[in-house]
Amino acid sequence: MNSEAGGMDPVFKALADPTRRLLLDRLREQNGQTLRELCERLDMARQSATQHLDVLVGAGLVTVVRRGRERLHYLNPAPLHEIEERWISEFDRPRLQALGAIKSQAEEYAMTGDSTTVPTYVYVTYIRATAEQVWHALTDADLTARFWGHANISDWQPGSSWEHRRSDGSGVVDGVGRVLLAEPPTRLAITFEDPSGTGSPGEASVVTFLIEPHHDIVRLTVTHENLPDEDALSSISQGWPAVVANLKSLLETGDVLPQVPWEMSGTHA
Structure with a gap:
């Protein structure tokens, strides 16, 4: 196997689990959460969340930033950026960007309530x-x-x-x-x-x-x-x-x- 391709294996393995994808979705909605906050939002036991987060951190999809006694979890876009650059950007970037813009605009119209917090x-x-x-x-x-x-x-x-x-x-x-x-x-x-x-x-x-x-x-x-x-x-x-x-x-x-x-x-x- 090509070593470069094999280096992406932990990323794809991490993304294959629906619970880990849900954790990434929750961080996308509100970045910089503590373990307690993530557990509350997912109704998940602390031990289970920790195990899934360890896999995401190991794959480079999540990074932990210490603030005093707290450990804040942030999405790290680098692995997904590498996937995008390798398998998407050279082939269909313009069409996907157009579709993404349409989707984003539709989501903006569908939102209720004003949120001023920028992650x-x-x-x-x-x-x-x-x-x-x-x-x-x-x-x-x-x-x-x-x-x-x-x-x-x-x-x-x-x-x-x-x-x-x-x-x-x-x-x-x-x-x-x-x-x-x-x-x-x-x-x-x-x-x-x-x-x-x-x-x-x-x-x-x-x-x-x-x-x-x-x-x-x-x-x-x-x-x-x-x-x-x-x-x-x-x-x-x-x-x-x-x-x-x-x-x-x-x-x-x-x-x-x-x-x-x-x-x-x-x-x-």
């Missing part, structure tokens, strides 16, 4: 690199310009400002913010704000990079919180996988992807 976005990937290499790539202006199309410029000290400046020579700044937390080489948290300064500080979204080393690889978790609306969530849900894929390629091969990945989705984080 937190979490993306996890594994990179063959050291934690120091990943940290350097995220904080070095020249490297971010290569894989992100923007130079991220700051001294990366807590409280310092940072800029997300285009690397096309125009000098245009598409994003600004503050460094909230910097713990090299494992954790970086920044605000992401509109450079026009029209929003208040409390409205800034927050991006956290968690870099966890394990032997010859690291697990990189990107968490994007305090999003203004569903449009922003939709945009970054396409932008982050593209940016992180380019970062992964750069660190593992020494070069970025041969084409700009966010041009496939039409978004740019």
Whole structure:
């Protein structure tokens, strides 16, 4: 068997169980739930839910983020994104996007009640690199310009400002913010704000990079919180996988992807 194909076996095995698909549906409806919240919504014993969640976590479909004593469960779109890119995108993306847009619009018309809660976005990937290499790539202006199309410029000290400046020579700044937390080489948290300064500080979204080393690889978790609306969530849900894929390629091969990945989705984080 092809090793690449075999690597997807845990994902398909996890998705084959209706209870695990139901858990994913509940997280899609309300991301970032505790085990207790999931059990309440599914009327499921804690032990059973834990076993199913362990399978989903092992397949990379769910990731756990610790907040104090709580363990919050988030959908991780990376494995499904890989499935989509491998088996769908090259064949029928335009038609499926059109059908998806029709379905989404129909669901919006059918909704009752207004919900203003925008879920937190979490993306996890594994990179063959050291934690120091990943940290350097995220904080070095020249490297971010290569894989992100923007130079991220700051001294990366807590409280310092940072800029997300285009690397096309125009000098245009598409994003600004503050460094909230910097713990090299494992954790970086920044605000992401509109450079026009029209929003208040409390409205800034927050991006956290968690870099966890394990032997010859690291697990990189990107968490994007305090999003203004569903449009922003939709945009970054396409932008982050593209940016992180380019970062992964750069660190593992020494070069970025041969084409700009966010041009496939039409978004740019």
